[in-house]
Every structure is written in structure tokens, then in C-alpha cells.
Amino acid sequence: MPTLRLTVDGVARKVEIDSRTSLLDALRERLEVTAPKKGCDHGQCGSCTVLLDGRRSLSCLALAVAHEGADVVTASGLGSMDEPHPVQQAFLDHDGYQCGYCTPGQVCSVVGMLEEAAQGHPSHVTSDLDPEALIDLSNDEIRERMSGNLCRCGAYAGILDAVRQVHAEAGNGTGGAR
Amino acid sequence: MKELTYVRATSAAEAVEAVTDDPRAQYLGGGTNLTDHLKLGITTPEVLVDVSRLPLDTVEDTGTGLRIGAAVRNSDLAAHPVVRSDFPALSRALLAGASGQIRNQATTAGNLLQRTRCVYFQDPTTPCNKREPGSGCSAIEGYGRYNAVLGASEACVAVHPSDMAVAMSALDAQVVVLGAEGERRIPLEDLHRLPGHHPERDTTLAHGELITAVELSRSGAARTSTYEKARDRASYAFALVSVAAALELDGDRVADVRIAWGGAAHKPWRARTAEDLLRDGPLDEQRVRDAAAEELRAAATGPDSDYKVAMLTGITARALVRLSEATS
Ligand SMILES: Cc1cc2nc3c(=O)[nH]c(=O)nc-3n(C[C@H](O)[C@H](O)[C@H](O)COP(=O)(O)OP(=O)(O)OC[C@H]3O[C@@H](n4cnc5c(N)ncnc54)[C@H](O)[C@@H]3O)c2cc1C
Ligand code: SF4
Ligand code: FES
Ligand code: FES
Numbered sequence: 001m002p003t004l005r006l007t008v009d010g011v012a013r014k015v016e017i018d019s020r021t022s023l024l025d026a027l028r029e030r031l032e033v034t035a036p037k038k039g040c041d042h043g044q045c046g047s048c049t050v051l052l053d054g055r056r057s058l059s060c061l062a063l064a065v066a067h068e069g070a071d072v073v074t075a076s077g078l079g080s081m082d083e084p085h086p087v088q089q090a091f092l093d094h095d096g097y098q099c100g101y102c103t104p105g106q107v108c109s110v111v112g113m114l115e116e117a118a119q120g121h122p123s124h125v126t127s128d129l130d131p132e133a134l135i136d137l138s139n140d141e142i143r144e145r146m147s148g149n150l151c152r153c154g155a156y157a158g159i160l161d162a163v164r165q166v167h168a169e170a171g172n173g174t175g176g177a178r
Numbered sequence: 179m180k181e182l183t184y185v186r187a188t189s190a191a192e193a194v195e196a197v198t199d200d201p202r203a204q205y206l207g208g209g210t211n212l213t214d215h216l217k218l219g220i221t222t223p224e225v226l227v228d229v230s231r232l233p234l235d236t237v238e239d240t241g242t243g244l245r246i247g248a249a250v251r252n253s254d255l256a257a258h259p260v261v262r263s264d265f266p267a268l269s270r271a272l273l274a275g276a277s278g279q280i281r282n283q284a285t286t287a288g289n290l291l292q293r294t295r296c297v298y299f300q301d302p303t304t305p306c307n308k309r310e311p312g313s314g315c316s317a318i319e320g321y322g323r324y325n326a327v328l329g330a331s332e333a334c335v336a337v338h339p340s341d342m343a344v345a346m347s348a349l350d351a352q353v354v355v356l357g358a359e360g361e362r363r364i365p366l367e368d369l370h371r372l373p374g375h376h377p378e379r380d381t382t383l384a385h386g387e388l389i390t391a392v393e394l395s396r397s398g399a400a401r402t403s404t405y406e407k408a409r410d411r412a413s414y415a416f417a418l419v420s421v422a423a424a425l426e427l428d429g430d431r432v433a434d435v436r437i438a439w440g441g442a443a444h445k446p447w448r449a450r451t452a453e454d455l456l457r458d459g460p461l462d463e464q465r466v467r468d469a470a471a472e473e474l475r476a477a478a479t480g481p482d483s484d485y486k487v488a489m490l491t492g493i494t495a496r497a498l499v500r501l502s503e504a505t506s
Contacts, residue, residue, distance in 0.1 A: 002184060019182040019226070020216055042214055043280060055253075055282040061210040062283065065184040066228050113278055121257040124273040124413065129266050131259035147413035148277025 002065050008033055009077025017064055024048045024059035027072070035074035035104040039150070046149035049105035049112075050074050056112025058148075075104030078111065086169060087111055090162035098153035106149045110163055113145045114170070137167050182216075186228045190356050190390055196227045198358045198386030205229050205388065207249070207288025210280050215293070219302050220309055230285055234390055237261070243395040245354075248287035248388075252342065253278070255286060264396055267403035267422045271345035274407045277414050287389035290343050290353070290369065293380060294336040294444075295416055297321065307333045308377040315377075322482030324418070327490075329443040330478060334377030338370055338445050339416050345405050346392060347446035348422035348438035354391040357384060366392070370445030377444070398426035399434040402505050406497045407440070408489055417441040419489045423497040427505050430460050435498070437470075439490055449473045452494070461502045466495040 001016045008031060015030045024041070027033040027050075039047035041060045048060040051073040059072075079085035084092065087110045097103040117135045125144045126135065135141070142163050143156075151159065184206075187193035197203040203225035206212055215221045234247035237258050244260060255261060256272035272281065275289075298304045298316035305314035317325055317335050325335040343366065351366040370381050383389075394400070403424035409415040420440035426433045435456045437449040452469035459465060470491040477487050 019184045022213060022217075041217065043210060046277065046279060049279055052283075056279045057283050058210070058279045061208075061213045061280070063184075063206065063209045063213050063216075063226075066186075066206060066209060066230065068186075109279065112282075116253070116278065119257070121253065122262065122269065122273060123278075124270075126273075129262040129269055131262050144413050145278055148279050 023062040026064035094161040096158040207285035208283040253281040270405035275341040296336040334373035344440035399424035
């Protein structure tokens with residue numbers, strides 16, 4: 001069986017895995033990193049979202065062996081109970097969850113999404129594709145950019161407010177960096 | 179289950195050799211479709227040759243157009259400044275597809291070669307000629323809302339799911355392919371095939387042929403192009419139908435027009451009959467509707483899918499009228 005080396009939440013990890021293992025299963029079942037959740041296992045819900053080499057990605061659709069040497073950051077790696085990441089704090093402040101199952105994925109997705117917006121990436125609802133145009137993160141923009149994360153509890157209103165808060169705190173900058 | 183061997187290719191030539199010589203080998207891109215198919219048992223390769231790390235991850239401006247590497251991620255392609263300014267239909271199509279996470283992972287080649295989302299194809303407990311040739315087609319008598327309305331066969335009525343491919347079809351893209359015999363170029367329009375008697379074959383590629391790039395040529399029409407998609411919810415859903423349209427007007431006469439449809443057929447459907455009817459005449463909503471209706475005369479629909487005819491007509495009219503208003 002191939003040996004997989006990863007950096008997970010800042011810690012170097014090593015594990016033997018079957019080549020068919022998804023990154024999500026490698027994290028949860030083999031490395032006991034349980035922040036990313038298995039909602040659908042088919043790319044349809046976003047609860048398994050992690051930052052993979054800095055970009056938000058679905059760990060259930062990533063083949064673990066293909067990410068040898070990768071840097072993986074999960075919601076646990078973003079912050080702690082004592083020192084939450086600004087995005088985690090904002091979810092607390094605005095009730096951006098109910099059962100909490102989708103939350104680790106939501107949080108990682110927000111961090112990645114704000115970074116994409118800061119880099120000027122357009123979205124489906126961006127009216128002007130002009131590369132020079134600044135991205136105005138309106139509510140519609142936030143909803144569209146977060147559409148890959150479902151919440152069965154329907155905490156969307158709180159999640160939207162949380163994103164607004166982080167975006168405002170960061171002076172409309174990235175909000176991604178601590 | 180046999181052990182699956184994973185190989186990270188170090189060159190395109192090495193990758194081609196590895197897959198061509200081994201019928202059980204398959205390429206791996208971002209893995210967003212293939213990983214799922216491994217889990218579902220839809221595909222059972224014994225060797226995966228990872229081509230996502232090959233140095234095919236750049237978008238090169240060739241002066242006359244763009245050469246898009248096969249491993250460029252969908253999100254990077256959508257955000258590329260030249261794609262946004264000179265080929266907006268491509269940005270729009272990519273941004274209308276999947277989610278932010280999936281676009282970060284998916285590659286250009288993987289997106290083109292993603293397989294149908296036909297619900298029966300994805301359910302190995304049901305008959306499906308595409309998954310298991312000769313087993314029958316569950317969709318013909320089954321749930322028909324997503325079925326093809328053009329170019330389907332008695333063997334398969336599935337549609338191709340890619341948004342990006344529809345835009346590339348309208349933009350007259352060329353696909354650069356490397357095989358054991360060397361390199362060849364295929365017009366994107368000829369990459370995917372209609373199902374006929376062999377729905378198990380999505381494309382005209384031979385086993386082992388590797389997509390290395392997609393080439394686009396600049397044109398007035400490409401600069402004034404767009405993509406519109408109708409779906410069951412506002413985001414994160416495959417197309418019911420979609421249109422990629424490109425338009426160049428000379429005064430109020432149509433100098434150049436390109437129309438491609440998604441959700442209509444087993445491949446991106448280039449609406450050449452409609453284009454011919456519109457070229458050299460004025461552009462208004464009724465003319466577009468008439469041209470689309472002519473293209474759709476060959477449509478074969480059932481009670482679940484006949485809405486697609488009206489929807490394709492309407493969405494095409496809306497896209498072209500908006501483009502004409504933007505240019506004049
Ligand atoms: C929930 C969900 C929603 C989605 N919504 C949409 C949508 O709305 N619109 C849309 O267009 N797509 C959508 N997708 C599909 C997504 O776009 C595809 O999964 C993705 O583009 C595939 O790219 P990949 O690089 O991950 O391919 P992979 O999964 O790695 O590969 C796909 C196929 O391509 C082959 N391949 C890969 N690279 C090469 C190469 N260089 N040469 C030859 N063969 C190669 C592989 O062998 C495999 O057969 C959605 C997916 C999910 C899970
Ligand atoms: S439409 Fe095609 S893919 Fe769907 S069940 Fe029939 S043969 Fe299979
Ligand atoms: S578990 Fe990965 S998207 Fe649902
Ligand atoms: S908080 Fe329960 S699923 Fe989102």
C-alpha cells in the first residue's frame with residue numbers, strides 16, 4: 001500500500017492507504033482528523049471542504065494518493081476554542097449554524113472564498129467581467145460564491161451575516177489571513 | 179477488488195505510453211468525476227496515470243488567440259484576464275458550472291471528458307447501455323426530464339453535462355491531442371459523438387490519447403459572446419438547457435453568429451442551421467426564435483422533455499438579443 005505524507009493543520013503526518021481512498025476518508029478514518037464531515041460523499045454538499053494547498057476543495061472528490069506532500073488545513077487548523085479564527089468567531093456571533101454538521105466545511109469555504117474575491121475572481125453573478133473591475137461582495141455575490149455549501153438546518157441567514165462581518169472587519173480585504 | 183496502482187506522470191509522452199499500452203489504465207485529472215466513479219463502481223481501472231501535475235497548467239497568449247493547458251483549473255481559466263475580455267462566454271460558462279470548490283479542483287481536459295449525469299448511468303443497479311453495453315437504456319421509458327431532444331438514439335438519450343464544452347463549441351475551439359502516433363488537432367465540435375449504437379463511447383478519442391491543450395482564436399464574435407443557463411435552482415445545478423452565443427454585427431446586419439446548446443444532446447449541439455438563417459440578416463427576437471425553431475424541427479421529445487424545445491428557443495433569443503443590445 002502506498003504511503004501518503006501530508007501536512008495536516010500544520011503537523012506532518014504519514015499513513016499507509018489504499019490508492020482508492022479519498023482524502024476525506026484518509027483524514028477522518030486513518031488520521032482521525034474529524035473536522036471535515038462526510039455529508040454526501042459525492043461532491044454535492046460541501047461539508048467535507050478543506051483548504052488544499054491554500055484553496056478550498058472538496059476532500060471527498062480528491063483522491064488521497066494524488067495529493068502526496070500537500071498542505072491540508074481543516075476548520076480545526078484555522079483556530080481553536082480559545083483563539084477562534086475571525087470566520088469562526090463570526091459564525092458564533094451570528095448563529096451561523098444550528099446542528100453544526102456543515103459548519104467546518106462552511107468555515108473553510110468562507111476563508112477560501114474571501115481569498116478568491118480578494119484576488120479579483122469573478123462569479124456567476126458578477127455583471128462586469130472586466131479584469132480591472134473590483135469585486136463588490138454584495139449579498140448576491142456571497143450567496144452565489146457559497147452555493148457549494150449546503151446547510152440542512154437552513155442557517156443561511158446567519159452564515160450570510162457572518163460573512164458580511166468578516167468582510168467588513170477585514171476592511172473589505174481578504175479576511176483570510178489571521 | 180484488485181489493487182489500484184497510482185502513477186504520477188512526469189511527461190506527457192510518458193503518460194501516453196503508460197495508458198496506450200495498458201487497456202486497464204486511465205488518466206486522472208482533478209479527480210472530481212473519476213473519484214466519484216471509482217466509489218460508484220462505474221469505472222474499474224487498475225492503473226491511474228495522474229496528468230494533473232504535468233506542466234500543462236498555463237494559459238498562453240499566442241497573439242491570435244489562447245492556448246489553454248489541459249491541467250489549467252476551471253477557476254483559474256474563468257478568472258483569466260484575456261478569457262474575460264476576449265472570450266467572455268467561456269468565463270460565463272465556467273462560472274455557471276459546479277461550485278467554487280469543484281472549480282478549484284477540476285481541470286480543462288477533465289471537464290471536457292466528464293461523463294453524463296444521467297441518473298441511471300450513475301446507478302449501477304439499473305440497466306444502462308453506456309455503462310454496460312447491451313444491457314438496455316433505463317432512461318427511455320424512465321424519468322425523462324433530463325433526456326436529450328436532438329441526436330439521441332434507441333440506445334441512449336443522455337446529454338453531455340459540461341457547460342464549458344458548450345462555450346468552447348461556440349468559440350470554434352480546437353482540441354490538441356497527443357497519441358502514440360504523435361499530435362493531432364480536433365475541432366471541439368468533433369470531440370464528442372452522438373450515441374448511435376455505441377453510447378459507451380463518449381468521444382472520438384482512442385484509448386491512450388491525451389488532451390494536452392485547447393486552442394481558441396480571437397474574433398469579433400468571440401469578444402461579444404455570452405452563456406446562459408436554465409436550471410432547477412439558481413446555483414450549483416446542472417443545466418436543463420443552456421446556450422453559448424457569439425455575435426458580430428455590421429450595422430444592423432449579422433456578420434457572424436455562433437450558437438451552441440447544452441442539455442440538448444449527447445454532445446454540445448452547434449446550431450448551424452439557425453446560424454445560417456441568421457447570418458447576413460437583421461437581428462431581432464422573432465428572427466432568432468424562427469431560426470431556433472428551424473434547428474429544433476428534428477427534435478424528438480417525450481412528455482417529460484418537450485419543455486426543452488420552448489426553453490432552448492427562449493434562452494437563445496434572450497442571449498442574442500442581449501448581445502445585440504450590448505454591441506449596438
Ligand atoms: C455536485 C457537482 C455539480 C457539478 N455541476 C456541474 C455543472 O453545473 N456544470 C459542469 O459543467 N460541470 C459540473 N460538475 C462536473 C465537474 O465540472 C467535473 O467533475 C469536472 O470538470 C471534471 O474535471 P476533473 O479534472 O476533476 O476530471 P477527472 O475526474 O479527473 O477526469 C474526468 C475524465 O477525464 C479523463 N481525463 C482527465 N484528464 C485527461 C486528459 N488530459 N486527457 C485525456 N483524458 C483525461 C479521465 O480519465 C476521466 O475519464 C459538477 C460536479 C459535481 C460533483
Ligand atoms: S440514457 Fe444513456 S446513460 Fe442514461 S440509462 Fe440510457 S444508455 Fe445509460
Ligand atoms: S461530503 Fe464532500 S461534498 Fe458532500
Ligand atoms: S448547521 Fe446543521 S447542517 Fe448546517
